[in-house]
Amino acid sequence: MKVHDKNFIILALLLLLSVYSVSVFSSEIQISISGESDIVLNKDTNSLRNDFGIYINGYNVDCAGNYMVIWGHPKKINSGNPQSTSFILFSIKNDKVVNINYFSKGVFGADFVHESNYVYVNTDPEVFIDITTGKILHVSNDFDSNDGNNFESCNKNKSWYYNKYNDR
16 A cells, blocks of 8 residues: 555545534534523533523524524514514524624524525525624525525434424
């Protein structure tokens, strides 16, 4: 066996080990809703309860288990600027809210866009949210939200997705 063959085998084993490590870490995260407005994250031996100030209609976690988006109706309505739905981007890895957006119309779902830093938000009008900045971008006519190939696809833990109005 040549040296470059051994290096290739070692590199392949390291890559396989890193993929396995990510999937083991990700599969250990369990998510549940407590009541109408709290999300409980169970990671390893830790349990974290979050009240996001909304009545939860849905949530979705990206395939890597790093980010979760949560949407629902605010518990407190701002009468000067009423909004129908709050949309929260939460970093599971850092246990913190990255960004909160408000929509005057309802959110009916959200999916992470394949090989990008965007979340597609099914509202009117449809938008993308950049998960690194929280910035809202409008969806172009070229994007087909009915094409499943536009979104992440993986074998997720069943607790990583919830939609009150649309059960997958």
